[in-house]
Amino acid sequence: MTPSARAQAAIEILEQVIASARDDGPPADALVSAYFKTRRYAGSKDRRAVREWVFQAIRQSAEVPDSGRAALLPLAEALFDGSGHGPAPADPDEARAGAGVVPGWIAPRLSPLVGEEEWPALTERAPIDLRANLSRTTREAMAAQFSAEPTPLSPWGVRLPADTKVTDDQAFAEGLVEVQDEGSQLIALACAPANGQVIVDLCAGAGGKALAIAAAATDARIIACDTSRQRLSKLGPRAERAGATIETRLLDQPRESEGLADLEAQADTVLVDAPCSGSGTWRRNPEGRWRLNPERLERLLVLQARVLDLAAPLVRPGGSIVYAVCSLIRAEGAEQVDKFLSRHSGFEAEDIAMAVGRSDGVGRLLTPGHDRTDGFYIARLRAR
Numbered sequence: 001m002t003p004s005a006r007a008q009a010a011i012e013i014l015e016q017v018i019a020s021a022r023d024d025g026p027p028a029d030a031l032v033s034a035y036f037k038t039r040r041y042a043g044s045k046d047r048r049a050v051r052e053w054v055f056q057a058i059r060q061s062a063e064v065p066d067s068g069r070a071a072l073l074p075l076a077e078a079l080f081d082g083s084g085h086g087p088a089p090a091d092p093d094e095a096r097a098g099a100g101v102v103p104g105w106i107a108p109r110l111s112p113l114v115g116e117e118e119w120p121a122l123t124e125r126a127p128i129d130l131r132a133n134l135s136r137t138t139r140e141a142m143a144a145q146f147s148a149e150p151t152p153l154s155p156w157g158v159r160l161p162a163d164t165k166v167t168d169d170q171a172f173a174e175g176l177v178e179v180q181d182e183g184s185q186l187i188a189l190a191c192a193p194a195n196g197q198v199i200v201d202l203c204a205g206a207g208g209k210a211l212a213i214a215a216a217a218t219d220a221r222i223i224a225c226d227t228s229r230q231r232l233s234k235l236g237p238r239a240e241r242a243g244a245t246i247e248t249r250l251l252d253q254p255r256e257s258e259g260l261a262d263l264e265a266q267a268d269t270v271l272v273d274a275p276c277s278g279s280g281t282w283r284r285n286p287e288g289r290w291r292l293n294p295e296r297l298e299r300l301l302v303l304q305a306r307v308l309d310l311a312a313p314l315v316r317p318g319g320s321i322v323y324a325v326c327s328l329i330r331a332e333g334a335e336q337v338d339k340f341l342s343r344h345s346g347f348e349a350e351d352i353a354m355a356v357g358r359s360d361g362v363g364r365l366l367t368p369g370h371d372r373t374d375g376f377y378i379a380r381l382r383a384r
C-alpha cells in the first residue's frame with residue numbers, strides 16, 4: 001500500500017470507530033482487525049502503519065470528530081493528495097478535529113485534584129504492568145525474567161515499556177504473572193486480603209482483582225460475582241492457570257439480591273469494583289472519551305449506587321466494603337461514596353491504610369499524572 005492508501009484505510013476505519021462509539025459497538029482494536037480480515041493484500045507493515053494512524057487520531061481528539069477525514073486531516077494532510085487509492089485533497093475550509101484531552105462536558109466534572117497540568121498524562125501511552133503471582137513465584141524472579149523494573153507503589157508489580165507483548169511468554173502461560181495495571185493491584189491490596197476471610201468480589205468481570213486477592217490469601221473463601229456470563233466465564237481458565245480457587249456466581253439482574261441471600265452478613269470484605277465511565281483508563285482506551293455522554297454517565301451513577309446498596313447487607317459487623325472505580329469523575333467517586341454513607345448510617349469511612357494517591361472526600365484518588373497508574377478512586381467503608 002502507498003502511504004496515501006494507508007491514510008485512506010485509516011479514514012475508513014476511523015469512520016467506523018466514530019459510528020461504533022455512538023452506537024456502543026465494538027472497540028477500535030476489533031474494528032482494525034476486522035477491516036484487514038477482508039483485505040488480504042495489506043502486509044504487516046501496512047497494518048501496523050494504519051493502526052498507528054487510527055490510534056494517533058483517536059488520541060489527539062477529545063471530542064468526537066465529524067468524520068474519519070476530519071479525524072486524520074490534522075495529522076496527515078500531506079497524504080491527502082488525491083493519488084491512486086489515497087484521500088482526495090483537503091479543502092481549506094474542511095472540518096478538522098481539534099486537538100484536546102478532556103471533552104468539554106467532562107472537564108468540569110473531573111475531581112478538582114486533576115488540574116489541567118495533569119491532563120496530558122491522561123492520554124499518554126501507558127506502560128505494561130505485570131502482577132507477579134506470589135502464590136507461585138516472587139516479584140524479583142519476574143523482574144529478572146522480563147528485565148523489568150519493580151513498580152513503585154505495588155509490592156506485587158513489575159513495569160515494562162508500553163506495547164511489550166507478554167502473553168506469548170512461558171511465565172504467562174504458566175500463570176506466574178498477569179497483566180494488571182499497578183492501580184488495579186492497589187485496589188486488591190486495599191481489600192487487605194487475609195487467609196480465613198470471606199471476600200465477595202461483587203463486580204468481578206473476568207476476575208482481574210479476584211485473582212490478585214486469591215494470590216495474596218490462598219486460604220480465603222473468594223466469591224466472584226457478575227451479571228455478565230460472558231465476562232465471568234473468562235475467570236475459570238485464568239484461575240486454573242494461576243492455580244487459584246475462586247467460586248463464581250452469575251447474578252440475575254435485577255434480582256441479584258436473591259443470588260446473594262446466603263452471603264448476608266458473612267463477608268469480611270465486599271469489593272465493589274463498579275461499572276464506570278473508564279475516565280481513568282483513557283491512556284489505554286482513548287476512544288472511551290468518544291463513547292461517554294451525559295446520559296450514559298447518568299445511567300452509570302444509578303448502577304453504582306445500586307451495586308453499593310447490594311453490597312451493604314453482605315458485610316458482617318466490623319467488615320468493610322471496598323469501593324473502586326477507574327474514573328476521575330467526582331460524581332462516580334467521592335460524591336457516590338458520600339451519598340452511600342448518607343443512605344447507610346451503619347457504615348463509616350475508614351483509611352485504606354496505604355500511602356498512595358491523594359485524599360479526595362473520604363477516599364483516595366490515583367491519577368496517571370500524579371501516581372503513574374491508571375486513574376482510580378478507592379474508598380473503604382466499614383460496617384459498625
Ligand SMILES: C[S@@+](CC[C@H](N)C(=O)[O-])C[C@H]1O[C@@H](n2cnc3c(N)ncnc32)[C@H](O)[C@@H]1O
Binds near residue numbers: 307
Ligand atoms: C469495572 S468492571 C469489573 C472489572 C473486574 N473487577 C476486574 O478486575 O477485571 C464492572 C463489572 O460490573 C459488572 N456489573 C454490572 N452490573 C452489575 C450488577 N448489577 N451486579 C454485579 N455486577 C455488575 C459488569 O458486568 C462488569 O463486569
